[in-house]
Amino acid sequence: QSALTQPASVSGSPGQSITISCTGTSSDVGGYNYVSWYQQHPGKAPKLMIYEVSNRPSGVPDRFSGSKSGNTASLTISGLQAEDEADYYCSSYTSSSTLYVFGTGTKVTVL
Amino acid sequence: QVQLVESGGGVVQPGRSLRLSCAASGFTFSSYAMHWVRQAPGKGLEWVAVISYDGSNKYYADSVKGRFTISRDNSKNTLYLQMNSLRAEDTAVYYCARGRVVVAAGPDDAFDIWGQGTMVTVSS
Numbered sequence: 001q002s003a004l005t006q007p008a009s010v011s012g013s014p015g016q017s018i019t020i021s022c023t024g025t026s027s028d029v030g031g032y033n034y035v036s037w038y039q040q041h042p043g044k045a046p047k048l049m050i051y052e053v054s055n056r057p058s059g060v061p062d063r064f065s066g067s068k069s070g071n072t073a074s075l076t077i078s079g080l081q082a083e084d085e086a087d088y089y090c091s092s093y094t095s096s097s098t099l100y101v102f103g104t105g106t107k108v109t110v111l
Numbered sequence: 112q113v114q115l116v117e118s119g120g121g122v123v124q125p126g127r128s129l130r131l132s133c134a135a136s137g138f139t140f141s142s143y144a145m146h147w148v149r150q151a152p153g154k155g156l157e158w159v160a161v162i163s164y165d166g167s168n169k170y171y172a173d174s175v176k177g178r179f180t181i182s183r184d185n186s187k188n189t190l191y192l193q194m195n196s197l198r199a200e201d202t203a204v205y206y207c208a209r210g211r212v213v214v215a216a217g218p219d220d221a222f223d224i225w226g227q228g229t230m231v232t233v234s235s
Contacts (some may be wrong), residue, residue, distance in 0.1 A: 001173070003155065010177075037223035038156070045228055051211055051221035059200075072139065089156050093218045098172045100158035 001031040001096045004029065004103035006089075011109040012080045020106045022090030028101055030071035034093035037066055037075045041086045049088075050075060077108070085110045113137035114185055115207050115225055118223035120229030123197055132206030133190040139183040141165070144210035144219055145193050150228075159205070160192065164214055175201075197233045204228040 005023040012018040022029065022037075029035055035053045038046035048057055050066035053073060063078045073092070077084055090103035119131040133145070147159040160171045160181040169181050180193040190207050206228045210219030 034218060034220040038222075045206055045220075045225040046208075047225070048211070048221055048223045051214065051223070057223060091156070091158075091221070093220070097170075097176075098158065098174075099161065099170050102148075102156040102158065105155040 001028075001094055001098040001101050004090055004092060004101055006103040006106045008104070009107045009109065012077075013111045014080055014081050014082065017076060017078045018080060018108065019077075020075045020088055020090075020108070022075070022092075022103045024071050024073075024092055024101070026059065026071060027096060028092040028094040029068065029073050029090075031095060032093045033068070035066070035073045036091045037064075037073075038089045038091065039084075040088045040089065042077060046109055080110055082110050084108060115209065115224055115226035117205065117207055117226045117229040119232045120205065122232045122234060124235050125198060125233055127197055128193070128195045129197060129231060131192040131194070131205055131207075131229060131231070133192075135188045135190065135209075136235070138209075138224075139213075140183075140188040142144075142213045144185060144212075144215055145190045146180075146208045146210060146219070146222055147181060147190075148206045148208055148222065148225075149201075149204070149231075151203045154203075157203075161210070161219070171217070197231075199233050202231060204230050213221050 037050040208222035209224040211223040
């Protein structure tokens, strides 16, 4: 099971919007709505930001939104803030024997 | 508050064994599936294993199948990962994580609570 493909880095200025893509196959992202997104600051544990493609857990700002089209999921951060600078990972349930796969990770830089 | 605390990491020689623990508090541990996820230094996240809320079902990543065993003791609110035949490529921070869905009849859709991680280094 190969990792889902994400851009290595995305950057934006404060207040701008950015979108991170997460590309898989019909065996993972395209086949299930079990796509989630995680934020990880350096030296810290990951934090759930989006589940089931587009749902936000309690406490996550509504600046974070998720969507999916075919085999590609996306995370959009609107009104970018300095504290959003972190690594972001997507994840999906898969039909393979390795049940879950993560994305390659995207480093978000706030200029 | 809801919390997961891992322990048991350390430096171990290739081929040896190590057991990780994850102590849960602040929620009904016996109602949630639990996962192990690892992250090699400077690398991305890799799912390792899952155990159902009652311990009846266990699944593993191909990379650890046959070497690692996940288990839980619901009376002690503790999750375990027994790691045997360790290899250099198993070097990573190991996180325990809670499956989001309570008493899940199917797969978890996300991992909603994470521990702080415990470092495992496999080196001679």
